[in-house]
Each structure stands twice: as C-alpha cells, then as structure tokens.
Amino acid sequence: xxxxxxxxxxxxxxxxxxxxxxxxxxxxxxxxxxxxxxxxxxxxxxxxxxxxxxxxxxxxxxxxxxxxxxxxxxxxxxxxxxxxxxxxxxxxxxxxxxxxxxxxxxxxxxxxxxxxxxxxxxxxxxxxxxxxxxxxxxxxxxxxxxxxxxxxxxxxxxxxxxxxxxxxxxxxxxxxxxxxxxxxxxxxxxxxxxxxxxxxxxxxxxxxxxxx
Numbered sequence: 387x388x389x390x391x392x393x394x395x396x397x398x399x400x401x402x403x404x405x406x407x408x409x410x411x412x413x414x415x416x417x418x419x420x421x422x423x424x425x426x427x428x429x430x431x432x433x434x435x436x437x438x439x440x441x442x443x444x445x446x447x448x449x450x451x452x453x454x455x456x457x458x459x460x461x462x463x464x465x466x467x468x469x470x471x472x473x474x475x476x477x478x479x480x481x482x483x484x485x486x487x488x489x490x491x492x493x494x495x496x497x498x499x500x501x502x503x504x505x506x507x508x509x510x511x512x513x514x515x516x517x518x519x520x521x522x523x524x525x526x527x528x529x530x531x532x533x534x535x536x537x538x539x540x541x542x543x544x545x546x547x548x549x550x551x552x553x554x555x556x557x558x559x560x561x562x563x564x565x566x567x568x569x570x571x572x573x574x575x576x577x578x579x580x581x582x583x584x585x586x587x588x589x590x591x592x593x594x595x596x597x598x
Contacts, residue, residue, distance in 0.1 A: 393472070396465030403449060403456030408432055411502040420505060422485045422497035428469050429453050433485055433497060435462070435475065448475045473497070478594055480577070481505075481584030496587065508585040523586070526579035530593040533576035536562065536569075 411421050418438040424431040432451040450458040450466040450473065458466055463476040468487070476484040482505075487495045499505035512519040539560045545551065546558035564572075580594050588594075 393465055396460065396463065397467075399460045399464065400466070401459050403451075403458050406456045408434065408451045408454045408456070411500045413502065416504045416507075419503065420482050420485070421500040421503050422505070423500065424473065424487050424495070424497045426468070426470070431466075431468060431473060431497075433466075433473060433475055435477070435482060437477075437481070446477050478580070478584055478589055480580045480594075482587055483584065483589035483594070484587060505585050505587075508582070512586070522582060523588075526582045527593065529572070529575045529579040530583075533572055533579075534592060536564070536572065 411419065418436065420433075420435040420437065422433045424433075429452050432454070434449045434451060435446065437446065446462045447459055448462055448464045448466075449456050450460075450464075460466065460475075463474070463484075466473040466475070471487055471489040473487050474484055475482065485497045487497060489495075499509055501507075501510065511522075539562055542558050543560050546555065583589065583594060
C-alpha cells in the first residue's frame, strides 16, 4: 500500500520534457552532474541530474531521455514509467542514493553511470583495482562511524541536562573532548566519505543521514 501511494505521489511530479537533445558529459561537470544510462530492447534511456542547476530554487530535478531526447522531468525523488517497469531516482545530501530500474516483477537493476562522470570514474576504479576500491570503501565507513559516534556523544550531553532527564538519570559528561582542528578534520573526512559512498550509491540512513 505504501509503495503504491509513493508511486502515485511520484506520478504527480512528472512533467513532459521539451524534446531537447541530451548533452554530452563534460569534465567540468564532475561533482555537479550525474548521468546514468539503461539499454532496453525498445530504447536507450538516460537519467540526467544537475545537482547545482536548481540550487537557488531549493529543488533538485531529474530528466529522463529516451534515445537521446528529453521525454520527462520530475522533482526528486522521481519515478519514471517505462515499458516493463519504472526508473526510480532519489538523492541524498551529497549525490544520488538511488537510480534503479524496477521491473514489474519486482527485480531491480542499477543504471550504468556515464564513464566520464564521477560515478563512472569510481566504478572504473572498482573494476580495475578492486582491492584499492574495497580499502577506500572501508575507510569511508570508518570515518562515518567515528563521525556518528562523536555526534551522538555531543548531542547526549545537552539532552541529559533537561531537568526531568537529569533528575532521573543524571547528567551525562562526554568522555571525549577534541580540539577544534580535529573536529574540523573529522567533519571534512565525514563529508568526503559520504560523497565517496554517494558515487557508489551506497546509503544508510544513520551513517549517511546523520553524518551530514
């Protein structure tokens, strides 16, 4: 029931495209544009998301191209109906967390990133140097775990000072007091780690949600 309601909400956000041609990915668009493709027997689909283009409006949009022409656009999260299923697109604070084709039978397939995009370059690293890729991924998780733990410790102390909580449980004193420069370094590290995970469309509500 919830999935059906979510699909209906997504359909209301759909707008017809203008038929314009899909622009080639340029190197200066790294970090500001995501481009994914899906080859199907009936057509080639492309999903284009410009992360900075609509920043002033506070709205992120995705465009669906069919055989190189813009057919639909939608605010995110988006669900583009195509023959045999739906292309679902969702964003996190630092990039995309989902760009999948969901078939009518429920099976899912992640779309392929353009090789010139940041996501495509990250996928190439994973293909050519899997050990290095796994190491980078492990460091990203470690940085986010540390960031979340420190955040929880910082939040716990002021919450424990609320009178009813303090009267029943006492005041919590954080055992960790880091210098400002280390706090800043860890915050930057967590931001980079979230970005790296977004390039692989890895998302966890606690690690990637609280970490930003």
